[in-house]
Amino acid sequence: MNSLPAGVAVVVLTASMFMLAFAVFAGRDTVRARTVANLRRGIDEGYAAPIDLTGVADDDSRSRLYEFARRLTPTGTIRRLERLTIRAGRPQGWSLQRLVVAKLALPLLALLLGVMLLGAHPAPLLLLMVLGTVIVCYFLPELLLSSRSQERNDQIQLELADTLDQMTIAVEAGLGFDAAMARAGRNGTGALAQELIRTLQEIQVGQLRRAAYENLAVRTDVPDLRRFVRAIIQADAYGISVADVLRTQAAEMRLKRRQRAEEKAQQIPVKVIFPLMVCILPVLFIVLLGPTAINMMEAFS
Incomplete structure (x- = not known):
């Protein structure tokens, strides 16, 4: 009771x-x-x-x-x-x-x-x-914020390859890196576009370019974006062509995105086992063996 x-x-x-x-x-x-x-x-x-x-x-x-x-x-x-x-x-x-x-x-x-x-x-x-x-x-506020930040990081990681492709096309067409970043930020609608616009705003108010890029990597906490920011900082420091860096980084991001999709596809059979064993198989056994069990109980009674 x-x-x-x-x-x-x-x-x-x-x-x-x-x-x-x-x-x-x-x-x-x-x-x-x-x-x-x-x-x-x-x-x-x-x-x-x-x-x-x-x-x-x-x-x-x-x-x-x-x-x-x-x-x-x-x-x-x-x-x-x-x-x-x-x-x-x-x-x-x-x-x-x-x-x-x-x-x-x-x-x-x-x-x-x-x-x-x-x-x-x-x-x-x-x-x-x-x-x-x-x-x-x-710990509920931390849990909610961690979940929200993880969703945002996944969105940034998914949009990174396409954004780098747009920036590569803009740089090869003759625009500077900041102008290409601004165009990608204006054309985008997700979290990555917002972060790019904020980075440009920090540069416009007088912050150092290197510091603004590092703040971008710290705010997002996405490994792929952090690697891209590090490559851009090195290219700016050593005079490497930004178009080559963007082209290489975009190809690498597309390859990693395809590998992550393949990895998730291979994990599906393992993730399906638990709901299959708990939710589907018991119901199937009841439907198939239920009438037989009822008939056996009636026969022996």
Whole structure:
């Protein structure tokens, strides 16, 4: 009788954690809305953009809550969250302030709900589940950011070969490397195009070209892109033709992309074994042997 309430309690606890995480990460970003309104104000003559002052008090309370959470969070954890946020492309609504507050609020809320459930239905299994839920809630921001950054890195890795082909064609047509990078960034729509445009913007504001390329490799953390950036830096330092470097790197990226596709195709039979054994074969055995078992039971009874 105690197993059913414990199971219901675990389901309620898990659902509450996911709902709280969604509310924290998908909330309305009033800071961004107010900033955009201020930037647009005065662009058109006679136009005054409305300023939303309804969220000022909420922003003050959020800032105080962030300062309190930041004091309780180690500096290394905040740096790790900031690094993961950069590699994830700084997704909208996932600011560092929200992540720090969520990292502190989610495990506390999970612990509070777990204590209430344990007070109503004390059980060793429920205690272990509550502790596991608290640990998962503490590392939930890192897990979400790591998943987002991995998806973004896979997208960059997939787009790299085609982008290098475009840059190779532009350089061979007579454009410079920066102009070719700008054209590839304007024509692209993915994460790689955004990173190329950001790199050009860093160069335009006065940052060294080598430092801007190295920042590109650090932000994305893609091995193929890091290798390409290293080749470009060496070509710039030793006076090697950029067109030859782009052509070689593009051919190498296409070869690696084809090899990764072949590797994933060879892994499919191994990955299919587990769902085949767990989901398909038992149902097949029930359909084929079920009537025979029923007839045998009727005959012997």
